[in-house]
Amino acid sequence: MTLAVRYTAARTLDTAPAPSVEPGPGEVELAPAYVGICGTDLHIFHGDMDARVATPAVLGHEMSGRIVGVGPDVEGWQVGDAVTVMPLRWDGTCPACRAGHQHVCQHLDFIGIDSPGAMQQRWTVPASTLIRLPESLPLDRAALVEPTAVAVHDVGRAQVAEGEKVVVVGGGPVGVLIALVAQAAGAEVRVVELSAHRRALAEGLGLTTWDPTADDIGALVGTWTADAGADVAFEVSGAAGGVDTAVEVLGVRGRLCLVAIHPRPREVNLHRFFWRELTLVGARLYDRSDFERAVALVADGTIPADRLISKVVPLTQAPAAFEALEGGGDVMKILVDCTDDTDTSDDTQGAAV
Ligand SMILES: NC(=O)c1ccc[n+]([C@@H]2O[C@H](COP(=O)([O-])OP(=O)(O)OC[C@H]3O[C@@H](n4cnc5c(N)ncnc54)[C@H](O)[C@@H]3O)[C@@H](O)[C@H]2O)c1
Ligand SMILES: [Zn+2]
Known part of the structure; x- marks a missing residue:
């Protein structure tokens, strides 16, 4: 047995x-x-x-x-x-x-x-x-490979393009994988994560991280983007506070890609969606092409x-x-x-x- x-x-x-x-x-x-x-x-x-x-x-x-x-x-x-x-x-x-x-x-x-x-x-x-x-x-x-396929799918859903500025909210395994895949697509990435251990690990992989409890995320994004705001935010924390951060960091016509499973409905600052003409994109799972790309990215060490x-x-x-x-x-x-x-x-x- x-x-x-x-x-x-x-x-x-x-x-x-x-x-x-x-x-x-x-x-x-x-x-x-x-x-x-x-x-x-x-x-x-x-x-x-x-x-x-x-x-x-x-x-x-x-x-x-x-x-x-x-x-x-x-x-x-x-x-x-x-x-x-x-x-x-x-x-x-x-x-x-x-x-x-x-x-x-x-x-x-x-x-x-x-x-x-x-x-x-x-x-x-x-x-x-x-x-x-x-x-x-x-x-x-x-x-x-499976969580990497999630990340490949999400970066595709958000249509991350070379040179874009991307904020990943939630630096757990999925968030870090999204950050790495977005970086491989030519984006500039920041990861917002509560856990000091996870931030240190992400930094060790060459990612820049922010601590939402100590850093003024709005001010950091302003400096980083010359007041424009980020092009893309990924919500990968599953927390109400993470949703707020993801909305706050986006610039005009920014795209918010929702990856996390939120166990209950959340309040969202819809005024900001109106004011900045934001787009919300849901991203769930993957298809076979995402998986095959993920095998390649894990196998080649990306x-x-x-x-x-x-x-x-x-x-x-x-x-x-x-x-x-x-x-x-x-x-x-x-x-x-x-x-x-x-x-x-x-x-x-x-x-x-
Ligand atoms: N869309 C999909 O198909 C899909 C696939 C896999 C996982 N998920 C979901 O994605 C989420 C992330 O998965 P994971 O395995 O990385 O989970 P995880 O729980 O390990 O990671 C979430 C991270 O978010 C951080 N966090 C919590 N609140 C925060 C805040 N306010 N600001 C910044 N960071 C904050 C936590 O410290 C944690 O490191 C989960 O909700 C999971 O269910 C979705
Ligand atoms: Zn069906």
Whole structure:
């Protein structure tokens, strides 16, 4: 029997045996290697997504691994292939799908939220979700491909152009990846982030950061842009204060790209939208071309994925790792090593993470 990490109720995770599922026609069975813990997994952990998530739910949608079984009618894939998964299943028939926007299908199954995810030792998924990884790319770094695909999609949605000034509000993993992808597109970037640890990490990657609790962001943007304001702001904090910052920094005709999941409605300074003719652009998930570009960016080192990985914990320590992220510990991305099921439950809680 193999193990899975499951969300059972608000702030409660366990590890439990999970039956492996024989791959049916068009499916493959994977052995997940590394699975990242994402801000969205934390929203689930908080209980904010209980209306959507059926418990017990196996979490995890940022992964890398290898194929261990190939079902009937699957072509082009072999046991042993290194892969990541674009965790989307769409119906292909709804108005959004028919308009070509399958990634925001009106009946989307986001695998890892709406159906069982990757934080387990065996995972059966449709072969259509597979994205090939180069053999030269270490699997721990490859677990960062999915959030990088988010960043690629977001920078595309905001139509960031060379020479533009971009403010990223929220320097968590997704925000830092957006900053790096925007920079690679030729933009000048500033990251606004509360956590000193995360700011230092971003600075170490060559990004300039601002602290919203100590810096006068409005004044800094004014100096930086000769009073024009920024061209693009990304809201990646999920906090009410982050929304205010993202609106405040934008210049005339600026674009606000909303990436974060806001668990409740927010107040927005709409007068500013009127006054400066701002545009709000929603950005959700990615499509296959975003994923393929993300593989290339991680593989060629444009995204220094290894430097974003703070810790790798065994599967059995995943619940404690959620607590560590929750506590705002000095971490960026935590990966769960699904191949390691060492029982460390006798260790001092938290010491291993
Ligand atoms: N649009 C999508 O498809 C998509 C995909 C992945 C994640 N998300 C969402 O994007 C968000 C970011 O993901 P993440 O994994 O980086 O999450 P995270 O929670 O690790 O990062 C959020 C960061 O925002 C910072 N922050 C909070 N309030 C702030 C404020 N007022 N000003 C500046 N910074 C502030 C926090 O310190 C934290 O570092 C989450 O809401 C997540 O659910 C959306
Ligand atoms: Zn659809």
